[in-house]
Amino acid sequence: MGLHNFPPYSVMTDNDVCGGEAVDLTRKILETADIKVVTVCATAARLYKMLGTGEIDLTINIKQTKALPANVSFIEPPYTQLSLVLLSNVIPNGALNSVEKPTIAAIRGFDYSGQRQRLSAQGYQFVDMPDSIDAIEMFIKGRSNALLTYEAPFNFFMTQRYLPIAAIYNRQLLDSINTYFAVSELSLHKTYIQQALSAYAAAEQLRYFTPPPDSSSAKLVPDTVP
Known part of the structure; x- marks a missing residue:
């Protein structure tokens, strides 16, 4: 199972492996006396290549990522x-576009369902980082004017490391996107993985393998147009 550092769902450990909520659930569903789930933690760009060659069997990702290989099957329901x-950052007039050539921290290899292209066309410059935590740290330390991020890892990061800091940020919700178990068509275990995940979801009558989190955050000013 290939993952990148995207807490709380996947969290990199010291040995380039990932743990976290998604790993725990996947092991619960797939592991048997004869089958073990081994994780690889790498950058998103590297994971997409590994998925395409069958070097990893599965990952979790949104369907819209252009860098995903074509030979991938997505499991319903969504993860x-x-x-x-x-x-x-909160600035006097509340408008990010008042900053000359504003920079946006983001994850390298992510097009964010077309939002990267839309924001680039508006004149924003992207500062690409290897994973979600690196991008968040870039923004928190003031090295970028903005951050394009999925909210779950940002909230996790703030709770774990920056809760005592009374920082307030403008927040604009751009999209709500389902993410899925994605299985390589070259995986020798493709059929087992697909059947096991689908059977578990059916038996538990799941709409999502993991219910979507509450999007609220004490550190954000909601629905502010940057």
Whole structure:
């Protein structure tokens, strides 16, 4: 199972492996006495290549990512739903576009369901980082004017590391996007993985493998146009 650092669902450990909520659930569903789930934690761009060659069997991702290989099957129902937000520092007139050539921290290899292209066309410059935490840290440390992020890892990061800091950020909800278990067509275990995940979802009558989180955050000013 290939994952990138995207807490709380996947969290990188010291040995380039990932743990986290998604790993725990996947092991619960797929592992047997003879089958073990081994995780690989890498950048998103590397994971897409590994998925395309069958070097990894599965990952979790949205369907809209252009860098995903064509030989991938998505499992219904969705794993969870993610809130895609644009965060910016609170500035006097509340408008990010008042900053000359504003920069936006983001994850390298993510097109964010077309939002990267839309924001680039508006004159924003992207500062690409390897994973969600690196992008968040870039923004928190003031090295970018804004952050394009899925809200769950941002809230997790703020809770774990920055809760005592009374920082307030403008928040614009751009989209709500389902993310799915994605299985490589080259995986030798493709049939087992697909059948096991589908059977579990049916038996539990799931709409999502993991219910979408509450999008609210004490650190954000909701529905502010940056």
